[in-house]
Amino acid sequence: MQFHKYISRFKCSSINLDATSFSVSLLGIFLQRQSFYSAAATEWRTGPSAISGNHLDLVNDFTKYCYQRDLPKAMKALDSMQKHKLWADSITYGELIKCCIAHGAIKHGKRVHQHVFSNGYEPKTFLVNTLLNMYVKFNLLDDAQALFDQMPERNVVSWTTMIAAYSNLEHNYKALEMLIMMLRDGVRPNMYTYSSVLRACEGFFNLKQLHCSIIKVGLESDVFVRSALIDIYSKWAELNAALNIFDEMVTSDLVVWNSVIGGFAQNSDGDEALNLFIRMKRSGFWADQSTLTSVLRACTSLALLELGRQVHVHVIKFNRDLVLNNALLDMYCKCGSLKDANSIFTRMVVKDVISWSTMIIGFAQNGYSRKALTLFETMKTSGIKPNYITLLGVLFACSHAGLVQDGQYYFESMKMLFGIEPGREHYGCMVDLLGRAGKLEEAIKLVHEMKCEPDAVTWRTLLGACRVHRKMDLAEYAAKKVLSLDPHDAGTYILLSNIYANTQRWEDVESLRRSMRDGGIKKEPGCSWIEINKQVHAFILGDKAHPQVNAIYRDLNQVIWRLKEEGYVPDTNFVLQDVEGEQMENSLAHHSEKLAIVFGMMSLRNRRQ
């Protein structure tokens, strides 16, 4: 590829400057030298007449090495040119800079920078843009900004390079500020600029403004701009807007499909993500790593193990893709297939902190707390540094296994051992840990000691523990805190109302019911589902829609009867008090989770028969 480029450039230069020296049949060293001379001479400040034969050789050698991507030889030739105050053409320097980027050669790149600005030489804007890009690629944004500030002339590429750099590093304010400066400077943004700056939108209003500008200048049809728009609307959970932009497209490409599929997958709408995936396949596109990662995420959110297994077959051809492997690992963990997850994890050649965290959390969420903690210890010796989320997984494992001392040890040492300051979620895990263990005084003490403000989730965790351990005073306190932070939490209203009812505080009950009515707060029915033979069966409370409804309720009632024989007493604390006696029990017995589990048990039994 590079060779073709080299030859093609050689021909053009020859024709322009020395037609007699060009000969298709003689592509030898001599002619190559002539061509380099021709190209370089256009930018030699000293002019061709002042160039001696030796100097010609130097520049020609330099050019040759740049196009051959021979970095050591090119740099040596550059030193010789510097010594003799010689320069090559901008395009050749551009090739050398690309070579430095490819080799991660920061020192050499800086040396080229120094050379093209030495002895009063004034590089073209194009060449400075290439240097800007080099600093950006090396993550040396301060150097890029300093160079940008020195530029006497900045074009749309110069501005876009800087805007893209700030957007990528999530310096959103700076990226938007530079867009404004660019407009004030009279430089018009193009599709490159918009596709880069969109992700820096700090608010929905910002996004609407940018979108309007894009439509006004007629750039909405550009695929890059369009996929960036779909992506940012999805990130702001504006999925209808994202879908509208997508549907307006006459032609699409894979990245645009991936943007819209990813948007739905990330917003917990796995169904729509999978529908779009089917549409994509029907349109003749082949899934790549990004598509499959989003499809796996959709399977994960819907707990579709069988579909996930089918996706796994396609993942095999991208078996070195870390992100995709992590998504696959997570799918198996969340679908409860720890054996498959562990097998993937063991076989992964490259693992990062996300792989380890996913597996630790997978063990913890599936009830294997000890395995989670053992894996965490292995991780520490593997050289991968745990992060905020890893520690959440560790504390989660401790809380679900009642390992109070282990949890306290990890919590107290996380700052010192791993440099991670406990955040709200870590405190939440500790409140859960102490609360489950019945240590409610310690739990509330910890909440009061939190460095960050406790949120509704923290108070709800405490409330849950109070309910289990029947600490009604503290429960009332926690419930009020939850409702002050989340006034639409129907479950907490009901629980608080029941606490009042149990202590005959009927005026408080009435006042709370009034608040619920006035606020239009209703308990949304939860939904549970189970996958049987590649089919998903979904249930809500007291569901009668399933074709096998009679058999399901017959079996469920038998299970409840057997449980009662063993001493089970339904806890009706969470059920609305105006539902009475048997009805109250039924709203617990016919809970959607129970219906789904009983149907699963029936299906297993049928399979064995």
Added chain:
DNA sequence: TTAGGGTTAG
């Protein structure tokens, strides 16, 4: 001749 879009763990 330089700049741009999509994917993973709580």
